């Protein structure tokens with residue numbers, strides 16, 4: 001396997017993070033999604049991945065990108081077909097909202113050896129699939145819903161072995177207001193800084209840790 005592994009990072013800057021609408025307005029969601037993406041790209045690079053955005057519109061960022069406005073599953077499957085993954089040329093698919101991800105956590109996806117796995121899955125809390133590393137040419141994705149279970153089924157159908165990465169940092173995707181607590185507790189990058197600058201603070205007032213916004 002070459003030293004650097006290609007990593008596709010789906011990104012939808014046109015309608016970012018709608019489930020955070022109760023915490024952030026549209027412009028803020030765009031900025032915060034961009035900050036999380038910056039953290040993910042930096043951690044991937046530090047773990048020797050070579051990231052490429054799969055984005056619904058051009059971002060102007062200093063990273064290679066493919067613009068594809070088809071729905072997520074269709075766009076990722078087109079990229080998988082195009083890449084034709086193999087043990088010598090794997091393709092990772094990593095979501096852009098993993099604000100706690102570290103180089104060390106991403107490095108766990110790309111372990112070599114006999115038990116490396118034809119498909120490596122880092123499940124998200126709640127049944128999603130936050131990161132994949134695909135070495136099998138016939139594996140295809142089916143996102144949304146309990147995609148983790150769907151991906152286990154797809155792997156079984158095409159005869160691909162599965163290795164699972166059980167990592168709190170990869171399992172924590174930032175979708176809802178409560179998830180912002182995790183960013184303030186365990187993040188150390190641009191997303192954590194963005195939240196602090198926007199006035200978000202941890203609040204342990206009633207014994208349960210949550211976030212409060214001290215100013216708009």
Ligand SMILES: Nc1nc2c(ncn2[C@@H]2O[C@H](COP(=O)(O)OP(=O)(O)OP(=O)(O)O)[C@@H](O)[C@H]2O)c(=O)[nH]1
Nearest residue numbers: 010011012017018019054055056071072095096097
């Ligand atoms: N290229 C592409 N990326 C997408 C699309 N939908 C979501 N994404 C990205 O896929 C990842 C997971 O997205 P989700 O958390 O399911 O959805 P989201 O759009 O970020 O947020 P919600 O609007 O709250 O569902 C994130 O990196 C998104 O930017 C899409 O249609 N095309």
Ligand SMILES: C[C@H](OP(=O)(O)O)C(=O)O
Nearest residue numbers: 128129130143144145147
């Ligand atoms: C893309 C989707 O993300 P979620 O809706 O679980 O955040 C999934 O992982 O299937």
